[in-house]
Amino acid sequence: xxxxxxxxxxxxxxxxxxxxxxxxxxxxxxxxxxxxxxxxxxxxxxxxxxxxxxxxxxxxxxxxxxxxxxxxxxxxxxxxxxxxxxxxxxxxxxxxxxxxxxxxxxxxxxxxxxxxxxxxxxxxxxxxxxxxxxxxxxxxxxxxxxxxxxxxxxxxxxxxxxxxxxxxxxxxxxxxxxxxxxxxxxxxxxxxxxxxxxxxxxxxxxxxxxxxxxxxxxxxxxxxxxxxxxxxxxxxxxxxxxxxxxxxxxxxxxxxxxxxxxxxxxxxxxxxxxxxxxxxxxxxxxxxxxxxxxxxxxxxxxxxxxxxxxxxxxxxxxxxxxxxxxxxxx
Numbered sequence: 001x002x003x004x005x006x007x008x009x010x011x012x013x014x015x016x017x018x019x020x021x022x023x024x025x026x027x028x029x030x031x032x033x034x035x036x037x038x039x040x041x042x043x044x045x046x047x048x049x050x051x052x053x054x055x056x057x058x059x060x061x062x063x064x065x066x067x068x069x070x071x072x073x074x075x076x077x078x079x080x081x082x083x084x085x086x087x088x089x090x091x092x093x094x095x096x097x098x099x100x101x102x103x104x105x106x107x108x109x110x111x112x113x114x115x116x117x118x119x120x121x122x123x124x125x126x127x128x129x130x131x132x133x134x135x136x137x138x139x140x141x142x143x144x145x146x147x148x149x150x151x152x153x154x155x156x157x158x159x160x161x162x163x164x165x166x167x168x169x170x171x172x173x174x175x176x177x178x179x180x181x182x183x184x185x186x187x188x189x190x191x192x193x194x195x196x197x198x199x200x201x202x203x204x205x206x207x208x209x210x211x212x213x214x215x216x217x218x219x220x221x222x223x224x225x226x227x228x229x230x231x232x233x234x235x236x237x238x239x240x241x242x243x244x245x246x247x248x249x250x251x252x253x254x255x256x257x258x259x260x261x262x263x264x265x266x267x268x269x270x271x272x273x274x275x276x277x278x279x280x281x282x283x284x285x286x287x288x289x290x291x292x293x294x295x296x297x298x299x300x301x302x303x304x305x306x307x308x309x310x311x312x313x314x315x316x317x318x319x320x321x322x323x324x325x326x327x328x329x330x
Contacts (some may be wrong), residue, residue, distance in 0.1 A: 029122035031079035032063035033089035041233040049253040073097045080105040111271040112262045126274035130285040131167035132312050133249035135319045136305050137229045138171025143301045145209045151202030152183045155189045155233040159323035162247045166322035192216030210228040234288050248288040
């Protein structure tokens with residue numbers, strides 16, 4: 001007796017969904033909303049991670065860039081209305097309005113950069129917790145300075161910047177108790193000429209190593225013949241830092257966004273803090289290669305950094321998260 005066609009289809013469907021990596025694992029539509037141009041490195045990290053998932057066929061990806069805070073909620077709501085399953089963006093300064101949108105679209109998952117915690121049932125938050133590789137960079141910087149004066153140029157004295165500077169300073173002091181710091185904030189997320197001028201001023205004050213939290217600092221280091229350390233992206237390769245940038249603290253959003261997409265597809269997305277997904281233990285942060293400095297750095301400090309990195313990853317070494325504003329010490 002022939003089986004009814006519908007029964008045959010059911011059997012085939014059941015077999016397919018039991019296959020690992022089933023071809024029926026549906027794509028979801030994901031929207032990225034960026035307040036800066038996607039070339040700005042913070043947003044670039046999110047964009048890169050989402051592009052990677054799109055190229056693998058995991059998601060359909062749409063995005064808007066250079067969206068001002070005054071226009072942000074309108075764009076977010078338009079994407080929510082259009083049927084996206086996940087919105088990736090930022091709620092800094094507009095958390096209350098984003099919370100309202102999350103309430104109004106309970107079927108949409110939100111993964112937002114935010115200084116506050118998760119909200120409701122469908123808004124998870126993240127930030128760049130790359131303080132651990134910053135500590136490692138500080139260890140190297142503390143051994144390289146000859147003047148015992150290190151300069152640091154950042155955007156704004158907010159938690160996500162402060163914790164990186166504080167960790168860098170602690171790393172440097174762990175190997176060189178005599179080191180001092182000059183800390184400056186330019187009041188902008190993207191103003192390379194201004195960052196460069198602040199770096200010049202620090203060099204005039206005697207620093208011989210720079211932490212380039214913002215673009216423009218590497219150019220000053222190059223022109224003045226000193227070394228620098230990079231932030232978020234690989235500034236040796238991406239910001240003309242050859243022979244200048246010793247190493248960079250890298251931020252990888254692939255683990256965090258991959259986790260969110262997996263949760264959405266499984267129907268298990270909830271409001272979580274994705275902090276651990278942006279740290280070294282889960283691959284959300286790392287120290288770049290040393291490139292031209294590989295053979296210039298003493299074997300002793302490279303080994304010490306490697307051992308510390310191993311300890312961070314296995315949990316035996318904990319780098320303190322300190323979001324307080326760092327101050328200059330000279």
